Amino acid sequence: DIQLTQSPSFLSASVGDRVTITCRASQGISSYLAWYQQKPGKAPKLLIYAASTLQSGVPSRFSGSGSGTEFTLTISSLQPEDFATYYCQQLNSYPLFTFGPGTKVDIK
Amino acid sequence: EVQLVESGGGLVQPGRSLRLSCAASGFTFDDYAMHWVRQAPGKGLEWVSGISWNSGSIGYADSVKGRFTISRDNAKNSLYLQMNSLRAEDTALYYCAKARDGLQGAFDIWGQGTMVTVSS
Numbered sequence: 001d002i003q004l005t006q007s008p009s010f011l012s013a014s015v016g017d018r019v020t021i022t023c024r025a026s027q028g029i030s031s032y033l034a035w036y037q038q039k040p041g042k043a044p045k046l047l048i049y050a051a052s053t054l055q056s057g058v059p060s061r062f063s064g065s066g067s068g069t070e071f072t073l074t075i076s077s078l079q080p081e082d083f084a085t086y087y088c089q090q091l092n093s094y095p096l097f098t099f100g101p102g103t104k105v106d107i108k
Numbered sequence: 109e110v111q112l113v114e115s116g117g118g119l120v121q122p123g124r125s126l127r128l129s130c131a132a133s134g135f136t137f138d139d140y141a142m143h144w145v146r147q148a149p150g151k152g153l154e155w156v157s158g159i160s161w162n163s164g165s166i167g168y169a170d171s172v173k174g175r176f177t178i179s180r181d182n183a184k185n186s187l188y189l190q191m192n193s194l195r196a197e198d199t200a201l202y203y204c205a206k207a208r209d210g211l212q213g214a215f216d217i218w219g220q221g222t223m224v225t226v227s228s
Binding site for chain 1: 143152155157165166167208211213214216219220221
């Protein structure tokens with residue numbers, strides 16, 4: 001099975017900061033990677049799919065990159081509404097679609 | 109409005125069964141693969157099971173294989189999860205989610221979740 005790791009697991013940042021989260025896969029997954037944002041008490045929201053494609057309606061300050069085994073989610077200028085937990089998900093090994101353990105972004 | 113609404117959760121004793129339902133609206137249900145994802149209290153997301161548009165391809169996480177069965181009724185725009193031999197570790201908020209395109213599509217629409225608590 002493909003395992004995903006995320007780093008850091010916790011991140012403290014200020015409004016306006018540039019934030020980068022890394023997701024690593026235990027084996028190559030091409031570009032079959034998605035990123036989700038989850039706020040407390042809410043369902044996850046799709047941000048990025050196919051490693052770098054922005055989901056409709058998602059602000060352009062979010063971007064994704066990478067392929068193979070290493071991927072990044074970048075928030076170019078952190079906004080108050082971006083404080084949340086972020087998960088990566090691999091979609092390469094259908095139908096076993098694993099999620100990463102999550103990265104919590106908190107207010108400094 | 110595109111919407112998924114889960115139901116069927118509740119408190120159940122270990123070893124018993126429960127059937128979750130997910131009602132879809134606002135999109136052509138039988139065009140898309142669908143999935144169940146769960147989240148234990150205070151924990152991360154765990155993919156549980158997925159089913160292709162025509163039920164021809166189905167998969168399960170190892171943690172539920174042999175105990176859970178996913179199904180869909182395209183005529184009723186509904187997704188189901190039959191959960192048997194429930195364990196304490198199955199306690200979680202269960203979400204249904206729609207794949208945006210194809211079998212390997214990211215999950216673009218999520219329901220609000222239904223809580224399952226397994227306890228004696």
